Amino acid sequence: MRLRHLEVVNAIRVTGTLSGAARLLHMTQPAVTQILQSAEKQLGYQLYRRVRGRLEPSAEAAVIFPELETLDRQIVKLQQLTSNLRSGEASLLRVLCAPALAQAVMPEIIDRFLKQHARARLSVRAEYSSSVISDLALREADIGLVFEGEQHPAIDFTALAEIPLVAVGSPKFFGAGARLGLRDVLAMPFIAPDPVDPIGRMLAKACEEHGWTLESSVSVLLYQAALATAATGLGVTIVDALTAFTADPRLLLQVAEITPALTLRVGVARAATNRQSGLADDFIGLCRRVLSERGMALG
The missing domain is CATH 1.10.10.10 (Winged helix-like DNA-binding domain superfamily/Winged helix DNA-binding domain)
Structure with a gap:
């Protein structure tokens, strides 16, 4: 029939x-x-x-x-x-996000997105960048907002912004407005990012290039946990500027610029075979705009 x-x-x-x-x-x-x-x-x-x-x-x-x-x-x-x-409203947009970005910029992006697409359904989940990549490859999400790092043959990465890295520690290590060389920071008692983290990999590469030894008695995966550990006075840590400037002011942390500058790219990861959608494109555009308004545009 x-x-x-x-x-x-x-x-x-x-x-x-x-x-x-x-x-x-x-x-x-x-x-x-x-x-x-x-x-x-x-x-x-x-x-x-x-x-x-x-x-x-x-x-x-x-x-x-x-x-x-x-x-x-x-x-x-x-x-x-x-x-x-x-009507321009696909049923559901599934977004994965690195934890640091989920706290620093995602609330504002979500608010603006839902004002533009009142009927859209949005699912946002915070995961480590490596997990985001694997989930996207398995088509368990549509897009991921992540720090550039781990590569996957089935995933395309589009850079949206560059975020400077900064040193963060209690006032006993340095004062407000300090500018420190990377070697100076690493010579202090150091709270290291996890080696599999994008910042951890960047620091390991820098040390290898200069022939330095990265010594640390503690490594922390979550950036917010690294800040809380630094607030105890145990040592200094290095995080992205977005995370540093959204830290709880009660931690009484100082932020120092690193010279020469180290930057970490933030962008959108998508499955290479994933078809474009209007909702996803609008969401990515908002990510780019919010990051640019925070002074994190690509150089």
Whole structure:
């Protein structure tokens, strides 16, 4: 049977009469009758029999109806999806985000996005950059806002901003407005980023290039945990500027510029085979704008 046949047979199933099916489908009753007869001729058996003025399904039709009901539900879902796409609102945008960015910029991005797309549904989950990449490769999310670092053949990365790295510590190590060389920072009691973290990898590469030894009695994966540890006076740490300037002021931390400057790129990761969507493009545009407003535009 063709789709038009199925549509008419289902309308008769729902309404119980030819006239009711005609009204439901905005057709004339003779047209409905003609399409039903065409379907029955193609199948080689009757689908409905008239009993006391009402159409009753045949035994063959009773076997078909459960599948017809499933198809009807799928068509309703398809109609809803196409309507959403026409209005510019896809059903759901799944976003993954590095924890530091989730706290520093994501709340503002979410607020602006939902003001632009009031009917959109947004799922945002904070994960480490390495986990974001693997989840995107498995198509468990649509886009990821991450620090540049781990590469994957199935993932495309588009840089949006460059964020400077800064040294953070208690006032006993340095004062406000200090400018420190990287070697000076590493010579202090140091709270190291985890070696698998993007900043950890960057520091390891810098030490290798200069022939330095990175010594630390403690390494911390979460940037906020590194700040809290630094606030105890145990040592200094290095984080991105966004994280440093959103730190709890009660920690009484000092922030020092590192010279020459070290920067970490932030961008959007997507599965290479993932098709573009208007919602995703708008979300990425907002990420770029918010980061630029924070002074983190690409140089």
